[in-house]
Amino acid sequence: MARHIALVTSLLLLGGCGSLSTGDYGPRKHIDFSGARDAMPECEKRTRAGNPDTYVVRGKRYTVLKSSAGFSQRGIGSWYGQKFHGRKTSNGERYDMYAMTAAHKTLPIPSYVRVTNLDNGRSAVVRINDRGPFHDGRIIDLSYAAASKLGYAGAGTARVAIEAIEGCGDGSTPVLRQATAPAAPVAPSLPPRSTSGVPEPFKQQVYVQLGAFLSASNAEQLRQRLAANDIAGAAIQSDSAGGQSIYRVRIGPLNVKQADTLAARMALLGLGAPKIVLD
Numbered sequence: 001m002a003r004h005i006a007l008v009t010s011l012l013l014l015g016g017c018g019s020l021s022t023g024d025y026g027p028r029k030h031i032d033f034s035g036a037r038d039a040m041p042e043c044e045k046r047t048r049a050g051n052p053d054t055y056v057v058r059g060k061r062y063t064v065l066k067s068s069a070g071f072s073q074r075g076i077g078s079w080y081g082q083k084f085h086g087r088k089t090s091n092g093e094r095y096d097m098y099a100m101t102a103a104h105k106t107l108p109i110p111s112y113v114r115v116t117n118l119d120n121g122r123s124a125v126v127r128i129n130d131r132g133p134f135h136d137g138r139i140i141d142l143s144y145a146a147a148s149k150l151g152y153a154g155a156g157t158a159r160v161a162i163e164a165i166e167g168c169g170d171g172s173t174p175v176l177r178q179a180t181a182p183a184a185p186v187a188p189s190l191p192p193r194s195t196s197g198v199p200e201p202f203k204q205q206v207y208v209q210l211g212a213f214l215s216a217s218n219a220e221q222l223r224q225r226l227a228a229n230d231i232a233g234a235a236i237q238s239d240s241a242g243g244q245s246i247y248r249v250r251i252g253p254l255n256v257k258q259a260d261t262l263a264a265r266m267a268l269l270g271l272g273a274p275k276i277v278l279d
Helices: 002-014 144-150 216-228 256-268
Strands: 039-044 054-057 060-063 072-080 101-103 111-117 123-130 138-143 158-164 173-178 206-213 235-241 244-254 275-278
Touching: 039 123, 072 144, 072 275, 111 138, 111 144, 123 138, 123 144, 138 144, 138 158, 144 158, 206 216, 206 256, 216 235, 216 244, 244 256, 256 275
Parallel strands: 072 138, 101 123
Antiparallel strands: 039 173, 054 060, 072 158, 101 138, 111 123, 111 158, 206 244, 206 275, 235 244
């Protein structure tokens, strides 16, 4: 069993899961992916490959979801390209940076989602066939083609929203194949768009969250500890969940680079486990 777990972890690490976006690059020649067709769904039984109950990467354990039904998520998306092109993904396929695919830490493999760039309103349907990204603050790694279609390959990252596209209803998982003709609409409708093309409910900002507490005094203690370490600007935001008050210590709004730098600095100072969130 231990050997099996080690093997699964090794396969995950060999796939596009790393993709820290450091030094990665796309095709050597410019290719216009703005009109690339979305991936197309087909129903297929899910295999065991890429779907362990749990797995560990860099000391952190992840639990793979049994179903993608109803799944949605918002955060920072990244991409991976030439450095991983041709390598095996977590389910044993070969990564193709020209295909409409993506890596996700916990969604079942295969599954498919619509990803929307919250900065410009562009969206694409992609097939999840890999694990990652394992960079703190990133929620999905798109292929180079998909990131290009969404308009953020040049920037490296973007604020994104993920919405799962529902399954087949017979115990199988919808699997995306590359379209040979323009795809018929298969994704749920997005919220009404603003005149800027970005869905109004998705106009969220990037924050670094230092902690969440049930006690206001504990949140205040963390805020004071941050100030003592010359980290200014922390604010306490309160809301309720499940009938309980929650006090979140956050800094922002920030851009992605500022959030990465701040989160890394706090981790080095031993100030908890900061998270990059959208709100």
